[in-house]
Amino acid sequence: MKDLHIPYYIRLRDTLAEQIAAGAMAAHDKLPSERELKESYDINRVTVRQALMQLESEGLVYRLIRRGWYVSPPRLNYDPTNAIGFMQNVSAQGRVPSTVILSKSEIVATQWAREKLQLGAGEKQYLLRRRRLIDGHSVLVEHIHINAKLCSGLLDLTLEGSLTEVFKEQFDLKIARVEITMYPAPLPEAQADELQVIAGTPGLLLMRSSYDQHDNVVTFDQEFWRHDALQISLQVNN
Amino acid sequence: MKDLHIPYYIRLRDTLAEQIAAGAMAAHDKLPSERELKESYDINRVTVRQALMQLESEGLVYRLIRRGWYVSPPRLNYDPTNAIGFMQNVSAQGRVPSTVILSKSEIVATQWAREKLQLGAGEKQYLLRRRRLIDGHSVLVEHIHINAKLCSGLLDLTLEGSLTEVFKEQFDLKIARVEITMYPAPLPEAQADELQVIAGTPGLLLMRSSYDQHDNVVTFDQEFWRHDALQISLQVNN
DNA sequence: GAGTGGTCTAGACCACTTC
DNA sequence: AAGTGGTCTAGACCACTCC
Numbered sequence: 001m002k003d004l005h006i007p008y009y010i011r012l013r014d015t016l017a018e019q020i021a022a023g024a025m026a027a028h029d030k031l032p033s034e035r036e037l038k039e040s041y042d043i044n045r046v047t048v049r050q051a052l053m054q055l056e057s058e059g060l061v062y063r064l065i066r067r068g069w070y071v072s073p074p075r076l077n078y079d080p081t082n083a084i085g086f087m088q089n090v091s092a093q094g095r096v097p098s099t100v101i102l103s104k105s106e107i108v109a110t111q112w113a114r115e116k117l118q119l120g121a122g123e124k125q126y127l128l129r130r131r132r133l134i135d136g137h138s139v140l141v142e143h144i145h146i147n148a149k150l151c152s153g154l155l156d157l158t159l160e161g162s163l164t165e166v167f168k169e170q171f172d173l174k175i176a177r178v179e180i181t182m183y184p185a186p187l188p189e190a191q192a193d194e195l196q197v198i199a200g201t202p203g204l205l206l207m208r209s210s211y212d213q214h215d216n217v218v219t220f221d222q223e224f225w226r227h228d229a230l231q232i233s234l235q236v237n238n
Numbered sequence: 239m240k241d242l243h244i245p246y247y248i249r250l251r252d253t254l255a256e257q258i259a260a261g262a263m264a265a266h267d268k269l270p271s272e273r274e275l276k277e278s279y280d281i282n283r284v285t286v287r288q289a290l291m292q293l294e295s296e297g298l299v300y301r302l303i304r305r306g307w308y309v310s311p312p313r314l315n316y317d318p319t320n321a322i323g324f325m326q327n328v329s330a331q332g333r334v335p336s337t338v339i340l341s342k343s344e345i346v347a348t349q350w351a352r353e354k355l356q357l358g359a360g361e362k363q364y365l366l367r368r369r370r371l372i373d374g375h376s377v378l379v380e381h382i383h384i385n386a387k388l389c390s391g392l393l394d395l396t397l398e399g400s401l402t403e404v405f406k407e408q409f410d411l412k413i414a415r416v417e418i419t420m421y422p423a424p425l426p427e428a429q430a431d432e433l434q435v436i437a438g439t440p441g442l443l444l445m446r447s448s449y450d451q452h453d454n455v456v457t458f459d460q461e462f463w464r465h466d467a468l469q470i471s472l473q474v475n476n
Numbered sequence: 477g478a479g480t481g482g483t484c485t486a487g488a489c490c491a492c493t494t495c
Numbered sequence: 496a497a498g499t500g501g502t503c504t505a506g507a508c509c510a511c512t513c514c
Binding site for chain 2: 502503506511
């Protein structure tokens with residue numbers, strides 16, 4: 001015999017999901033506080049949180065640490081086979097992109113970066129860290145490791161937009177080939193902090209290696225996305 | 239001032255993650271029961287579960303309903319730009335694939351399927367539901383909606399392997415173009431049951447439309463993956 | 477029948493945000 | 496100072512699995 005009882009947290013989850021779907025709450029609206037929900041539905045606060053965390057993993061709501069729960073905006077469409085940059089892609093979908101440079105530095109490549117960038121011992125790399133936003137809300141943090149000898153002086157240029165364009169315009173470097181790997185994974189603590197989400201919340205990890213026309217590695221990029229911020233779409237011709 | 243206290247559930251999560259990484263437990267090994275962990279680490283069972291659910295969302299452990307928590311195997315590599323089928327892909331990675339046909343039927347296309355398959359009112363579709371496994375463990379459930387008039391009699395053939403091959407060999411249909419959309423999302427209840435996971439656990443939803451050489455829609459496929467079962471990798475040439 | 481995980485309660489204290 | 500979410504306790508009962 002199957003258990004036919006519907007748990008309270010599932011009912012609350014569905015109730016809230018319906019309200020959101022029905023448009024009773026708009027993107028970025030704040031939900032009632034956990035204690036209010038607890039009173040309204042006469043269930044324990046732990047149970048309320050269980051429902052909210054379900055909705056979070058569905059991408060319907062997100063939270064700001066110690067500030068509350070909010071309705072998620074629609075996902076951004078991302079086509080990894082398309083070379084279009086973040087700024088253009090977001091704009092094309094009728095939303096407002098922005099970029100914050102978190103840090104930029106020239107360092108001696110770590111062993112790990114040396115492998116990824118195919119560098120020898122002692123060679124230099126740039127490390128560029130950026131946070132990117134849609135409609136004023138952070139959606140990803142990225143760490144871009146750059147082969148410094150291919151683009152000396154890069155850090156003095158404008159780095160908010162497409163690096164691919166900067167490489168082409170300023171350094172005559174064409175990105176000829178890109179390798180991408182991605183999978184769902186929780187955000188590491190440092191990146192979670194920067195996205196103002198709690199460590200361990202679901203995320204999407206995307207890594208990208210870019211090669212120039214001579215098949216040198218130009219950049220190795222790690223992107224830490226909010227898991228509810230994007231949807232991957234692509235087209236393949238055989 | 240930042241809070242420097244490390245929560246118990248984070249400590250337990252890290253402890254278990256280290257044990258797994260160190261190889262103290264192999265793929266599909268059962269973890270100690272929640273009550274054993276509670277005793278061992280002298281924390282509440284709710285807190286133990288919090289740690290386990292974190293590990294689940296990281297893809298390090300999975301659970302079988304009411305049976306326990308187990309160590310996850312490595313992720314399958316999946317290249318959406320590569321036409322290679324599931325069976326071949328799994329084999330190529332040194333693992334053992336299998337397929338279970340859950341149901342197959344010929345039905346009048348629903349409105350929703352009519353749109354996806356670009357069919358007129360009253361036209362027929364096949365619905366094929368399969369579960370696919372790696373090393374004997376279910377990793378996905380798929381619902382394949384098929385344009386019946388392009389491949390009449392399909393359901394009488396062997397359907398465990400690559401449909402793309404069946405189309406080519408038996409119906410002279412070449413899959414010329416594929417559109418894929420995917421995003422992290424929890425598994426719907428029905429699919430969760432079939433994968434023996436609890437409804438609402440994290441998953442990956444992948445939808446695929448296949449077009450033939452005349453740009454007719456041949457199939458529309460919904461795949462419900464365990465979120466920890468795969469990693470997406472692809473290469474793009476510009 | 478013993479053991480497991482799934483659900484739930486009624487509290488508590490804390491760090492942090494908001495006012 | 497009041498309110499919020501984050502963490503945690505010490506129980507409880509249930510459905511189901513395993514033996």
